[in-house]
Amino acid sequence: MCETLEKNQVAKKVLKADISDKSTIRMIVEIVKNDLHGKTLDAIIGGPPCQGFSTAGWWDQNDPRNNLFRPFLQIVDELRPRYVLIENVPGIMWFRGGSILKKIREILQEMGYKTEVALLKSEEYGVPQKRRRVFILGYEEGEPVHFPPEPLFADDNRAKLCSHGVIVLPRAFTVRESISDLPPLEPGGGAEVIDYDESWIKSGYQSWVRGLIDFEDLYKICLDSI
16 A cells, blocks of 8 residues: 555655554654644544444454544644544444544544534545545634535436535446446456557546546536536
């Protein structure tokens, strides 16, 4: 995973370390403070491990990973960013009667952050996959906040109530629209690298992910199709 992040230049620095180790916390804080040169950090975004809360797992009350939000919040306390965003599985809302979620909010509020919680659907934001995730937003008093973000897509062309009133959203992207341009493979066939041919493109989504159009153009195509 670290090699993938580095190869794709997703991050300036990638660390493989145990966040429950106090030396890791000190190292992260030191690296960030050195890069900030006295400036305020805009945001810390993280997803503490969710296996203990996931409905796909055993809901182990004693899973030590259930408490890894604590060292994450220690880093937040040290760096005091303007915003904090935490992502986790929906199970965190009812695991132990919602006590984990409540504790996260309490700790953030003790630090002086206001908090908001939202359950978001990935397909409503352009991801060709039905995935549900809880987001916890912490923000300082006076910071501009628009949370949760307005959905851009729907399961089908249905009316949806948004802050601006009732609107009709474009249909969410399907898996077929996202990967049907990939060539079929016979058992044992294929190669490590296959040259891509733009004539394989079958959808606006594929044109976007291949860098041929920007998202604004893609969304206009979607709106025109309603």
